[in-house]
Amino acid sequence: MSAPAGDPDASPVRVLVADDDADIRDLVEFKLTQAGYAVEAVPDGISAWEAFAANPPQLAVLDVMMPGLSGIDVLRKIRESEFSSVPVLLLSAKSRDSDVDTGFAVGADDYVIKPFSPRELLHRVNGMLARAR
Amino acid sequence: MSWDGFVEGLRSFVVWSMDATAVPIIIYFILINTSLLLLIVLAYLEFRAQQRRRSTAVSWQGAGLAPGVSLLVPAYNEEAGIVMAVKSFLTLRYPRHEVVVVDDGSSDQTFARLAEAFDLVQVPRELPHEIPVRATVLGIYVPRDGRTRLVVVRKENSGRSEAINVAINAASEPLVAMIDGDSILEPDGLLHVTRPFADDPTRMVATGGAIRPVNGSRVVSGRIVRVEMPQTWLPRIQLVEYLRAFLLGRTGWSRLGGLILISGAFGLFRRDVVVEVGGLDPDSIGEDFELVMRIHKRLRDEGRDYAIEFVPEPVSWTEVPVTAKVLRNQRRRWHRGLWETLWAYRTMLFRRKYGRVGWLALPYYWLFELIAPLLELFGILIVPLALALGVVNVPYAILFLVLAYGYAVLVTLSAMVVDEWAFHKHDRWRAVWQTIAASVLENIGYRQATVWWRLEGWWSSLRGKKHVWGVMTRTGFDEDAA
């Protein structure tokens, strides 16, 4: 798998992953870690927001459907914060065009629909970071 | 008359009244307990079905058949929370929904806050007058971005019911949800309550979701992020009441097909049906109950095939009173609304065409919701009196009390079991012990107080029925806003 672009000596790119589903959380964490990212994985929206606020990552992968604060709620908070430019990728359940609409309206940069291909997710993350640079 | 003579007279009165009422009271006692037990059994069946549904659930994301929803939010002096509330409503997970806020002549900055947060622009729109309203509409506003699905209507102050009626006129989606501005909705709550409409699109006319007290829980950005028990006993006891009422009462009724009460804090209706029956009655105190009764009556009168369903998933969280004063006002209003609506629809009792509503649900509400406090008060007065006068002995009286209140605890505990089984909202063991303690404590003081408050509400209606309508209605809204 391709390593994230950039200076090899620099510290790895940090990615925040939030999903209440342990399978997806572990899977995305594993996939991105294998690709050389430093991943912080959290199980719900409020932890995601707290982790984000404590130490803003270079990119966030948020599940839309989480109890309490949803991914869209967290995204909204990120966009209202001083680190509003951090790229955000939303993980949305199948055939939810509306999640995608709402997500883009609130300021998502990209989205992946479940069931998803982990490879495609990695490509999108790479692409978003390349664009953000 | 000498003191001894007075005591003797009182004693024989007490003996006489206990003899005279013993049989009716025992019959009532057996009836109410059996019916509660029946509702528990029904709720149990319903929950078993729910549990099956959950363990075999396939995700439904509202594709295709999910009808659009207008969230109707009446706001009166809610400058503190309105912006956050609207933002949280706008980002609910649902394919198609809009938010209609009606600023009911607020004297604070409610509108200014909204105008600033959403960059509102006035539009020269005329509202449809499908539901007649008395108050003047002052202006209609939408966000400047032309995308955010929010409509804000400003009107003269005329109360919650009229505000909702205006919102219904302004709503453009086929379903309308009546919610309070201080309610907190689950992010996918709308998906739950619309599901029955998607499953049975041609028959479903209304659904209601379960409501829980939010007191004590951690709320961030208009969402519950951690469910906790309330800090004090008064709201804890109400939590127990809500559990019982929603999990057992309404779930049971929904299964029986006799659901007649959908709480105003989260009810979802077909807009065309609400329009057809004329919207909320601004003169009614129990306006939500009254609306559902009116829908039942109209649709049954016309012999239409329809369904009203209760969704047991907790979808909405609300702040419950923490002081006895506010609680008293709430309970007085509730009981008054109950009485006035039951009285207004008394003709539906025991009529064949009203089916289970007329034969089961309404008699039940008359007997066990409306009249219950009266009988309970009688018991509260007569037992200590009989004890003092030596008409009954102490162990006997204690047994009687334990029996009466033990049953109440039993019902609550059953609700707890199904809640724990099906929803498991509280993580901590402490919550379990506190809930059990609350279900016992409820019977010491709280119950007696609510009995009195409910009777106060009933009495004030009976006494002032002719002339205090409008005034009382307004008082109700002020309490809501407080």
Added chain:
Amino acid sequence: MIVGAALLVGATVVILGACVLLIIAVVAVRARRHSRNQRDEMLLSPLRQPLITVAAGEDDDGTAAEELTWATGVSRTVLDRNIAEMLTKVRGVPAEQLVHVLEVHGAVDAAVDDLTSRSTVKRARAAQLLGLARAERTVPLLVEALGDESVEVRNSAAYALGLIGDPVAAGPVLAAIGAPERGLPAATAAEALQSMGVGISGVLRDGMADPNARTRMVAAHLSGERSFTRGLPELRRLLDFDPDLTVRETSAVAIGRLGRGEDVGILVSHTASSEPLALRRACVVALGELGETEAIPALVLLLGDADPRLAELAATALLTMGPDGRHALAGHDDEPAVRTARLLASLQKASA
């Protein structure tokens, strides 16, 4: 008092005893949930990493997948359940590898047997697993399960048939909606039919003649969603004559999506003031969606309608009809409906 003391004591004991039992039940339910979760976690923990590796598509040499196939006994059961869940989350090569593990475990064959189990939950889960494993050969069995006595199984069977996507099942799924007493919820049916190929257009046409209103509604809705123009004659008939208002509204929306110039007439005819307001509004929106300029005169007449929303919808529709539509609005600049529609259109344009 009339009640005997013994009876009172007895009743009290029974009630207090029941209370204690219920408290025990609360504790037991919690404890069982906890211990079961723990057991599953423990059984799964050695298999967790290979499972994640396969699911993440990082199992290039196939060793992790092979490791998964070795699981036996209870851990295999727990693993298979976990794999089935995982199949709702990933697709592509990882999904195929996971299905292969299920097949080696015999989970697919076991699910076929479970379809006739006495337990509702087992039957439902079996149906779902067959769908998730894309077991095309089990389509006839799943079709049969559409008539199951339990709604959960019917739902699961429809879900599975949707995942498999074989249009052969479209007819039975649609028919199952209207089965007396054992109906398939319309939402599940619609979702399943959505993911079946173009081969279902004929089935939808037939469905629009079904005696059950729900079936007609789903068929009409999907004909519009999927743009099956062959269903137009049926949609027109439903709009004209269906006894159910919801079905008529749905048909109007569908005609708006896929109709032709000749449909202007029928839509206009149902904007007449004698029609239910909800239907009139749906027809005006549909006319805008259709975008045929023949509708302009009729829409202009509606600008002065007694219902302000209908007037605004008509104005909005005209604004989308190019220069002709905008020109038609010329004489009506004072109407609030026209001003509102214009303002909203300009706001949308400015932010786009």
